[in-house]
Amino acid sequence: MRRLDGELANPSDRREQASVPKVSATLGARQHSEWRLLVAQIRHALAPQKPSPSFRRQLGQELAGIAEREAGTEVLIATPSTPRELVLGAAIGSVVALAGGIVYLLHNREQMRARAVSSGHFERA
Amino acid sequence: MEPEQEIVLVERAQRDPLAFAVLYELHVDRIYNYIYQRTGNRHDAEDLTARTFVKALAHLNDYVFRGVPFSAWLYRIAHNAVANWYRDRGRHKVISLDALVEQGETRRHPEEESQVLEQRRTLLQVIRRLSPERQQLLILKHSEGLKNTEIARIMGRSEGAIKSLYHRTLVALRRELRKREVE
Numbered sequence: 001m002r003r004l005d006g007e008l009a010n011p012s013d014r015r016e017q018a019s020v021p022k023v024s025a026t027l028g029a030r031q032h033s034e035w036r037l038l039v040a041q042i043r044h045a046l047a048p049q050k051p052s053p054s055f056r057r058q059l060g061q062e063l064a065g066i067a068e069r070e071a072g073t074e075v076l077i078a079t080p081s082t083p084r085e086l087v088l089g090a091a092i093g094s095v096v097a098l099a100g101g102i103v104y105l106l107h108n109r110e111q112m113r114a115r116a117v118s119s120g121h122f123e124r125a
Numbered sequence: 126m127e128p129e130q131e132i133v134l135v136e137r138a139q140r141d142p143l144a145f146a147v148l149y150e151l152h153v154d155r156i157y158n159y160i161y162q163r164t165g166n167r168h169d170a171e172d173l174t175a176r177t178f179v180k181a182l183a184h185l186n187d188y189v190f191r192g193v194p195f196s197a198w199l200y201r202i203a204h205n206a207v208a209n210w211y212r213d214r215g216r217h218k219v220i221s222l223d224a225l226v227e228q229g230e231t232r233r234h235p236e237e238e239s240q241v242l243e244q245r246r247t248l249l250q251v252i253r254r255l256s257p258e259r260q261q262l263l264i265l266k267h268s269e270g271l272k273n274t275e276i277a278r279i280m281g282r283s284e285g286a287i288k289s290l291y292h293r294t295l296v297a298l299r300r301e302l303r304k305r306e307v308e
Contacts, residue, residue: 002151038299039267046268051157055171063149063178067142070182 126152132190145182152196153178155269156203161209163257165249173210177203187190197279198259202307233241251301259294 051059134151138144156177161170180202189200252260258280265276273291277284 034299035295038295038302039204041244041248042252042298043267046162047243048158048230048268049161049167050154051168051171052167056153059153059175060146060172062175063182064143064146064174064181066179070142078279085233123200124290 128190128194131195135190135195137186139186139188142182142185145185148181148195149178152199155196156199158268159200159261159264160203160207162268163253163260164210165253169210173203174204176198180206186239188269192278193281197281200265200279204257204261247302248298251298251305255294255297255300259290259297262287262290262294298303 134144134147138148153174157170157174160173160177161167164170164173177199181199216217252263255263261280262276265271265279266273271279272289273284277287280287282290
């Protein structure tokens with residue numbers, strides 16, 4: 001059995017090569033023509049057959065569909081959503097929320113100070 | 126195609142599966158023919174050809190060039206697919222009528238045509254009784270028209286071994302045909 005990785009060198013090949021008979025030197029003309037006839041009959045019996053154009057096209061499309069799905073899977077795997085984006089977004093949101101809170105507090109203090117001034121009381125900042 | 130050119134195409138397809146289409150177009154005819162000659166009918170030849178190329182695409186990254194052409198790898202997948210087909214169906218000795226009908230010539234006299242068809246049927250029966258390896262050799266040599274050096278690469282044997290195997294195959298064929306003539 002031959003491996004798919006292409007390993008050659010069947011040890012029995014060397015023995016087979018050594019045992020090749022010198023047939024062509026001993027065959028008479030008649031025997032030679034018998035061999036040629038047999039070979040011609042084999043060639044005729046095994047005349048090449050092509051696939052129908054419709055089958056060829058259909059299988060090609062099927063393979064292209066499989067290849068597209070494989071290629072699409074590879075693209076998805078290559079560009080996953082990174083946590084870095086999420087962290088950045090959360091950080092920005094936090095800063096905005098914090099800033100908004102500070103603005104609100106300062107605004108409230110200003111309003112309270114303004115009321116205190118108008119009523120004659122001072123408050124510590 | 127030179128092996129170096131073929132390697133470029135294979136490597137491209139290994140990076141981008143969509144590029145497999147080029148390899149398919151290059152090899153589909155010969156793979157289909159090989160399978161057809163082994164099975165003898167179009168329906169099974171189409172089915173097994175499809176399985177061969179789907180499997181080749183699925184396992185394309187397993188192929189590594191180590192002196193053996195990509196076509197040899199494809200032939201091996203096809204060869205195994207046919208072997209599994211025979212094992213599953215138990216059809217070792219049946220001749221499909223496809224081969225006879227499609228190859229029949231209509232210009233002869235009906236009696237002569239009948240005789241020719243019968244001879245061809247007998248020869249195909251005998252060929253399909255040969256071992257898978259011998260069948261493969263005959264198909265590659267006489268149906269695909271490959272040289273012994275190319276056949277040797279595909280079958281993973283030396284050129285001398287191929288010549289020897291070929292000679293033994295012809296002797297076996299002739300012996301079997303003569304036996305049938307006597308019967």
